Amino acid sequence: MFLRMGKRVGITLFSIAAVIVITFALTRILPGDTAEYFAGPAATKEAIQEVRVKLGLDKPKYQQFIRYVQDLSRGDFGQSLTTGQPVIRDLTARLPASAELTLAGLIVSILIAIPLGVLAAVKEGSFIDHISRVVATAGVSLPVFFTGLLLSYFFYFKLGWAPSPLGRLDIIYSAPPQVTGFYLIDSLIAGDLEVFWAALKQLILPAATLAIFSLAPITRMTRASMLAVLSSDFVRTARASGLSTRKVILTYAFRNALLPVITTLGMVFSFLLGANVLVEKVFAWPGIGSYAVEALIASDFAPVQGFVLVMAVMYVLLNLMIDLLYGVIDPRVRMAA
Amino acid sequence: MNSHSRITAVSTVARAPKVAVAVKPAEAASAAQTSGLSAVLRQTKYVISENPITGFAFALFLLFAIAAIFGPWIVPYDPLATNTAIQLQPPSWAHWFGTDQYGRDLFSRVVVATRLDMTIAITSVALVFVLGGISGIAAGYFGGWIDIVVSRLADMIMAFPLFVLAMGIVAALGNTVTNIVIATAIINFPLYARIARAEANVRREAGFVMAARLSGNSEWRILFSQILPNVMPIMVVQMSLTMGYAVLNAAGLSFIGLGVRPPTPEWGIMVADGAGYIVSGEWWVALFPGLTLMLAVFCFNLLGDGLRDIVDPQRRT
Secondary structure: OHHHHHHHHHHHHHHHHHHHHHHHHHHHOOOOOHHHHHHOOOOOHHHHHHHHHHOOOOOOHHHHHHHHHHHHHOOOOOEOOOOOOEHHHHHHHHHHHHHHHHHHHHHHHHHHHHHHHHHHHHOOOOHHHHHHHHHHHHHHHOOHHHHHHHHHHHHHHHOOOOOOOOOOOOOOOOOOOOOOOOHHHHHHHOOOHHHHHHHHHHHHHHHHHHHHHHHHHHHHHHHHHHHHHHOOHHHHHHHHOOOOHHHHHHHHHHHHHHHHHHHHHHHHHHHHHHHHHHHHHHOOOOOHHHHHHHHHHOOOHHHHHHHHHHHHHHHHHHHHHHHHHHHHHOHHHHHHO | OHHHHHHHHHHOHHHHHHHHHHHOOOOHHHHOOOOOHHHHHHHHHHHHHHOHHHHHHHHHHHHHHHHHHHHHHHOOOOOOOOOHHHOOOOOOOOOOOOEOOOOOEHHHHHHHHHHHHHHHHHHHHHHHHHHHHHHHHHHHHHOHHHHHHHHHHHHHHHOOOHHHHHHHHHHHHOOOHHHHHHHHHHHHHHHHHHHHHHHHHHHOOOHHHHHHHHOOOOHHHHHHHHHHHHHHHHHHHHHHHHHHHHHHHHHHHHHOOOOOOOOOOOHHHHHHHHHHHHOOOOOHHHHHHHHHHHHHHHHHHHHHHHHHHHHOHHHOO
């Protein structure tokens, strides 16, 4: 158990080190003048020189790296040229918006995908199985930004059910006092149901877009692992012992089938965090993804670097969480070490 | 083994002679009959009859290939010609997909864009196929420090959410189409390297490798003449499976404004152009490029699944 934990922590540390090295390498080792990147496209010669000295770019590479790590540990991600703010402040201000959207998308997706996958496996070859196959194949083929546009066309323009697909809250409402940064939770804490509904309405379309996107891999994996478990010996034994189908499927098969699905979640997160950027752009969602896109277009490099770093660290930590969860659910994993 | 050689012959139409020769030492018996154009056609027919959906995907693929190759000559209008008199016209007989905000014909733009999108996807996949394939095979076959370097490199890349890494790479390397190709190749590297490594690893002590070693072949020669041809089929399947993802990734990058510059027709950027008109009801500007993009990805995924089912039925889900 401790060996496993130690190994897992080792992997996490390696990943974080990799993230730091790569984000450093992206700017310093690649061709081009780093000072020019950070000074932005409109900078004069003097401004570039100033940035060079300020960032220590006139020093040797290893010293630059040490300084980079020191800056990061102090939470100094540089300054954004477009907003004029420290990048870390912009990112922390916008992170809850992205997190709320991604989590909402993931939860909706899991709530649909897992029952669908289980049903498809239990009734293999039936109508529902075919539906799940179509969903799985169509889901991976849909460009996430295109799905978002289609949804807003139908539900906003055609049917008028959804509010205008711009941002987290209609301008007539003001944001609830910040506690968690999640509008849905904050508005409930403040006891303001009207804002809650308004925020929920804004969230539905972008979250649905993300959900449709991540539906495919989860459904596919649930179906496959459920099929494998259903044909195993212990399920046969449970059936032969006369247990009800419900008990066999839910207690015996489902719990075991869940394990590979949790492993897939790591991959799903990789896609989801990327897709998040596109969805934020489509729905003008004020998260870190749209922040990075705006900075990219303005050739403002520090925010992009900070964004890549934050996303990668979050992804590494999510993977760690998934692995630990795996150990909690499956005692065999704990015993094996 | 038989189906392995079949698939090799079919899926590498473009380089059939090279592969056919390379396959011989390992699978001499079956490979001997699969040479020349007629054999390739026969194998294609076999694969299609196995699975009609794969056949459909293949037909769709041909359509895209035609659009990519002959696109600029078969479209009815100049994809760049603006005409302010016919701005934002809905689809009609004259303009099948309607016109955009500058009065450009969307059908012509969508068709002409095929070449650029396909080129980006194919070059990036080919690049990672060569780099990831060779380094993965070397890692799996030799082990030791090559293995450590390649595996750690793959781990490092996998530490990132892939699309985010691609954004960072394009931002750092510069905002050009070439860099989109490079970024797409880099984020796919771990997939290819890992598969090639695993496949090469299980074969390093195989009978035919031992035999080749005993008869005095050098290690690198064994790698290229024995291991590579055997790892090829699974790699080709991987290639067609990732092709759809490569198209999506490239279109996603250009959707957020990276790489391709307007007015160059490209599906991602065309959807981005039309995004603003969706909320005012001009659906066609974004719909047709988006639909085409979706169809292309769908086509590659079906093709990949079909090939996979034949080469490696165990992995069918």
